[in-house]
Amino acid sequence: MENAIPLLLRQLPLPHAPTTITIKTRETSNQGSREEPHQYQASPHCASSHLRFQLSMEDVRATTAWVATHSSHVLVDSAGIEKVVNTIDDIPKVDWDFEGIHYFDNGPLTVQYLFVLDSLNFCFWPDKDLNYDDLASGLKAALQNDKSAFDADRLQKYTGTQLRELLKWPRPLPLEDERVRLLHEVGIELERSFDGKACNLVDRCGKSALNLVALVARHFPGFRDHSVYKGRQVFLYKRAQIFAADLWGAFRGQGYGEFKDISSLTIMADYIVPAVLRQLGVLKYSPALASTIDSSGEIGPGTEEEVELRACSVHAVEKMRELISKKLGRQVLSVELDLWLWASGVQCATLQHHRTLSIYY
16 A cells, blocks of 8 residues: 555646525435435524535535444544655645646636536446546537537437437436436526526625535535435535536636635545545445445445445545645645545546446536
């Protein structure tokens, strides 16, 4: 493991210059989720909407920390974290579009593109030839060919076949019916509440990433990334958070990407970052879980193992962030660590990640 840590670091690309909120719990199936209403009581002292939104993000940190302290299958190794931190003299500045696969015109159409991208950014692994790059570059090419491809009225009408044609993909996509359903959901709600434009959604957040995550989760059920673990609700919000992070990265913290509280976001709990953390020695798996992952077995959505993999990753990186910030004498952002870890993972061909059918990552 000592040799694996610097190897992963070397793989990284070099930088270029009572208020009641109605949320929903879910039972996830192979084809997405069934949702039931759940009333969440916010503190009556949270008078401002900003504080209410902030509470939802604090729930990500608090509930993932609870999972980490009660986990049965995944261990956050404090010694492993310290070992990694000791190897770090600085966080490499990974350019958001270091592979050149994203659409960007510095305007509202980029925001529309990113929202559609993050609506579909999940579950590539069932097709061994498909990955995130195919989605990002496919949507980029579609938009370059037809600037109206992601208009809200058109998003509501796409079929699976049309989505495949849009991406120039030769066969059915993993969870294709769910991808189509989520496109319809995005188109309908954008038209109903935001005049069809994702940029209006971003404008409404008041330069707050917290507000944006809350608005997205409130208006678009497909982004409500929750699980129930040992009787407790766990909040992750992977795709809602990554939308804010993508805006921040694409626009370099300016314009539509300017957020006064970008530091409030956590990492985006997917299946790449846990695998990287395992290789670094930060996460340790039970023998049974390690065997399942190493043999490419599936792990059911919402199971203890799946929730622990994601929640322990969030908690572990929060601990890493705290120690790195202290060591470097400056604030280190979770979104920076997320991009750094994810970029190293996608460039490691031998990385063995867990396999779960889910619309959330």
